[in-house]
Amino acid sequence: MSSKPTLIVSSSPYLHCGLTISTAMRDVIIALIPTLLAALYFFGLPALTVITTCVVTAVATEALCQKVMNRPITITDGSAVLTGLLLAFCLPPSLSIGLSAFGSFCAVFIGKQVFGGLGSNIFNPAHVGRAILLASFPLQMTTWTTPSTAKALTTSATPAAADAVTTATPLAVLRNLEVLWGEGNSAAAAKLATGFPDISHLFLGNVSGSLGETSVLAILLGGIYLLYKGHIDWRIPVFYLATLTLITGIYGWFRDYPTLFPIYHLLSGGVMIGAFFMATDWVTSPITRNGRIVFAIGLGVLTALIRLRGGYVEGVCYSILIMNMITPLIDRYLVNIPFGGGARNEQSSI
Amino acid sequence: MFFKKNTFHSGTTIPSHKEGTSHSPIEVATPPAEVIIPLTMHIGAPAKLLVKAGDKVCRGQKIAEANGFISSNIHSSVSGMVLGTERRFMPSGTVIEAVKIKNDFENTLAEEIVNYQKPPVASPEFIRTALLENGVVGMGGAAFPTHIKYAPPTNNIRIDTVILNGIECEPFITCDERLLIERSEAIIFGLKLFMKAAVANKGIIAIEDNKAEAIELYKKLLANERELELVVCPEKYPQGSEKHLIFSTTGRTVPNRGLPSAVGVIVDNVATAAALADAVTSNIPSIERVVTVSGNGVAKPGNYLVPVGTTYKDLIEETVGGLVGTPARIISGGPMMGFSVNSLEFPITKASGGILIFNQDSPLATIPEESPCVRCGRCVDKCPMFLEPTIIYKAVKRRDWPAVAAANIASCVECGSCAYNCPAKLPLVQYIRMGKQFITTQGVGGRNPYYK
Numbered sequence: 001m002s003s004k005p006t007l008i009v010s011s012s013p014y015l016h017c018g019l020t021i022s023t024a025m026r027d028v029i030i031a032l033i034p035t036l037l038a039a040l041y042f043f044g045l046p047a048l049t050v051i052t053t054c055v056v057t058a059v060a061t062e063a064l065c066q067k068v069m070n071r072p073i074t075i076t077d078g079s080a081v082l083t084g085l086l087l088a089f090c091l092p093p094s095l096s097i098g099l100s101a102f103g104s105f106c107a108v109f110i111g112k113q114v115f116g117g118l119g120s121n122i123f124n125p126a127h128v129g130r131a132i133l134l135a136s137f138p139l140q141m142t143t144w145t146t147p148s149t150a151k152a153l154t155t156s157a158t159p160a161a162a163d164a165v166t167t168a169t170p171l172a173v174l175r176n177l178e179v180l181w182g183e184g185n186s187a188a189a190a191k192l193a194t195g196f197p198d199i200s201h202l203f204l205g206n207v208s209g210s211l212g213e214t215s216v217l218a219i220l221l222g223g224i225y226l227l228y229k230g231h232i233d234w235r236i237p238v239f240y241l242a243t244l245t246l247i248t249g250i251y252g253w254f255r256d257y258p259t260l261f262p263i264y265h266l267l268s269g270g271v272m273i274g275a276f277f278m279a280t281d282w283v284t285s286p287i288t289r290n291g292r293i294v295f296a297i298g299l300g301v302l303t304a305l306i307r308l309r310g311g312y313v314e315g316v317c318y319s320i321l322i323m324n325m326i327t328p329l330i331d332r333y334l335v336n337i338p339f340g341g342g343a344r345n346e347q348s349s350i
Numbered sequence: 351m352f353f354k355k356n357t358f359h360s361g362t363t364i365p366s367h368k369e370g371t372s373h374s375p376i377e378v379a380t381p382p383a384e385v386i387i388p389l390t391m392h393i394g395a396p397a398k399l400l401v402k403a404g405d406k407v408c409r410g411q412k413i414a415e416a417n418g419f420i421s422s423n424i425h426s427s428v429s430g431m432v433l434g435t436e437r438r439f440m441p442s443g444t445v446i447e448a449v450k451i452k453n454d455f456e457n458t459l460a461e462e463i464v465n466y467q468k469p470p471v472a473s474p475e476f477i478r479t480a481l482l483e484n485g486v487v488g489m490g491g492a493a494f495p496t497h498i499k500y501a502p503p504t505n506n507i508r509i510d511t512v513i514l515n516g517i518e519c520e521p522f523i524t525c526d527e528r529l530l531i532e533r534s535e536a537i538i539f540g541l542k543l544f545m546k547a548a549v550a551n552k553g554i555i556a557i558e559d560n561k562a563e564a565i566e567l568y569k570k571l572l573a574n575e576r577e578l579e580l581v582v583c584p585e586k587y588p589q590g591s592e593k594h595l596i597f598s599t600t601g602r603t604v605p606n607r608g609l610p611s612a613v614g615v616i617v618d619n620v621a622t623a624a625a626l627a628d629a630v631t632s633n634i635p636s637i638e639r640v641v642t643v644s645g646n647g648v649a650k651p652g653n654y655l656v657p658v659g660t661t662y663k664d665l666i667e668e669t670v671g672g673l674v675g676t677p678a679r680i681i682s683g684g685p686m687m688g689f690s691v692n693s694l695e696f697p698i699t700k701a702s703g704g705i706l707i708f709n710q711d712s713p714l715a716t717i718p719e720e721s722p723c724v725r726c727g728r729c730v731d732k733c734p735m736f737l738e739p740t741i742i743y744k745a746v747k748r749r750d751w752p753a754v755a756a757a758n759i760a761s762c763v764e765c766g767s768c769a770y771n772c773p774a775k776l777p778l779v780q781y782i783r784m785g786k787q788f789i790t791t792q793g794v795g796g797r798n799p800y801y802k
Contacts, residue, residue, distance in 0.1 A: 003798055006710065007679070008690065009691065009693055010676055011768030011778075011779060011783065012689065012690070012764075013685060013686040015364065015685045016769075016775060017364075017770055019773045021721055103747075114557045157784050282724045287725055287738060288730055289731065325359035335757075339594075339736050340593060340603055340606035340735075342603050
């Protein structure tokens with residue numbers, strides 16, 4: 001019997017829950033389908049171009065890098081597809097094919113493969129791609145188009161001429177509104193505010209912005225699916241969104257801004273997709289529950305700081321990259337106390 | 351989820367796979383022609399041999415005696431002739447001394463059993479002696495000599511609760527469930543004896559909620575028992591772990607790396623309670639036990655009462671009806687914490703709860719392909735000891751032993767929750783075991799000659 005080559009001997013446990021990295025990636029891609037559909041509905045063909053370019057380039061870059069680095073080619077696990085998809089969702093719909101491809105290449109190559117591939121990267125690859133594009137091509141990266149179903153926004157109270165193609169994002173309008181409120185120029189503010197989208201438009205996604213960030217409804221659907229599947233920890237979105245609401249709420253209250261000010265912040269820009277799909281990235285978020293809470297609160301504080309006091313109107317991407325940087329520190333210093341009390345400092349006998 | 355009663359934090363729900371054997375009554379196994387009785391069936395020093403080759407022994411006769419405080423007596427499970435001793439591999443990989451006894455099938459009982467007079471009242475001292483003399487060890491798997499747990503406390507430790515562990519959270523295994531149903535009287539009597547020995551005033555029988563028949567039975571049986579309580583725990587792995595069971599049933603937390611007695615509790619397996627009851631009522635030593643044989647690789651899965659020392663092969667061939675297909679995975683114990691073995695030439699010991707045999711059609715007959723850790727944190731979230739398995743795994747991989755120790759590797763109970771949930775299918779428990787070996791041997795490594 002012992003000579004039978006078919007008998008397998010290994011270390012316990014012998015049962016497995018069945019979840020693999022590719023099934024998890026597949027679930028995240030499924031969760032992004034509502035957002036994908038929303039992007040196609042609101043932005044049409046340009047959206048399809050950007051998304052296709054990003055996904056194809058990401059997969060090709062991954063395969064190329066792994067071939068050059070002599071590593072097993074793992075494009076079938078879906079992580080490259082996911083990176084491409086997430087990157088596309090934080091790009092403006094009007095971005096050219098060349099720039100989309102460049103961003104996607106940077107995301108996979110600089111964001112992921114140079115660190116050693118899946119599991120070894122420090123930063124969220126999609127946001128690395130976006131940050132590089134934003135730093136290199138600021139003009140193209142902040143040229144927004146209006147969904148065909150929405151009215152164009154403008155940052156100026158007295159628009160010179162209505163531009164049918166380019167427009168401002170709700171956050172940019174909000175920033176200019178803040179300036180007017182600060183000046184006490186209530187007449188101009190009121191005029192500008194009439195152009196500000198309704199809460200319902202912000203929620204459905206019928207506003208200008210990056211491809212995948214506008215429709216809060218679609219993102220929530222995907223986020224709930226991921227929470228149900230147990231792939232993401234509720235602590236990250238909940239604490240992130242709560243912190244952001246709290247800080248913008250207090251800030252707005254002190255400055256006598258309208259009551260809906262924190263809600264505008266919550267529903268505009270990349271906060272939602274950041275909270276559910278970017279910050280919850282397994283590789284770049286802390287591994288302990290308490291660590292994730294600290295991570296999420298840090299995200300909320302940084303996003304609020306950048307949005308309210310920073311040079312950019314949007315702070316999600318940079319706050320996630322900065323907190324990714326702090327993740328190893330959180331993992332090192334915020335460790336779990338074992339059941340029955342900790343003897344964490346106990347030195348080994350070696 | 352947060353306020354569920356009688357459970358612990360973290361943990362995993364694992365399909366129980368018990369349906370194949372949970373309704374199979376305990377069957378008495380065909381006695382084997384030869385038994386191989388290991389002199390180490392317990393934690394502690396090997397027992398000292400009292401017989402030699404050619405000696406005639408009776409069933410239940412003491413053939414080896416406890417050698418030191420942490421050790422246990424060993425008795426013959428058949429009547430017949432001692433053939434000699436030999437060194438044998440055990441499922442865990444250790445090599446131990448074992449006695450070979452040829453069965454004469456006359457089933458002659460030892461004099462001590464035949465002439466035994468049950469005392470009208472069993473004093474704590476009597477119970478302790480009965481535990482030691484009859485070689486009762488923890489039958490849940492750890493095989494810790496039970497008399498030590500009930501030794502008179504030395505430093506102000508007072509035991510107020512004895513918990514009988516009828517959780518059986520290992521998938522596939524149903525021997526305790528059947529024992530709970532079929533030997534309820536002995537189990538309740540055993541619990542009362544344990545309480546007496548420990549001078550405890552409360553007894554708890556803990557059963558997982560997937561054993562409906564047993565729960566109904568004990569609800570009835572314990573209805574009029576003032577000092578005994580039935581605690582039904584929700585099905586979750588590893589509910590049967592001692593510290594987690596204490597937390598779930600009493601709300602007390604055993605200090606990290608401490609003993610249950612620190613919080614005034616002793617936990618024993620239900621099979622151990624039944625063994626004690628047998629020892630006190632009729633002086634029958636621990637010479638047989640119920641073993642679950644299951645898996646798609648055996649002809650007749652079920653629960654069998656097997657003499658200690660029967661080899662897996664004899665049990666499978668003579669009682670279980672042989673194998674189905676070519677075995678691809680043989681597990682001694684349960685699928686979460688058992689040992690996968692390379693043959694059927696292992697003897698049943700006092701702590702063998704299960705033999706699982708799977709052929710190629712089973713998903714258990716594969717070694718999953720690993721991929722890199724993606725830091726998903728599922729191992730951390732599911733660890734019932736609140737450790738960080740991925741951190742330990744990475745520290746072991748880079749041989750950073752101080753970091754391994756600092757990550758509390760010693761607190762790991764090796765339940766396998768981390769590896770079960772790992773999407774990268776990393777053998778986390780294997781790395782943790784390796785790390786423990788390196789730590790205890792001061793960074794030199796295990797006793798495995800192949801690992802330099």
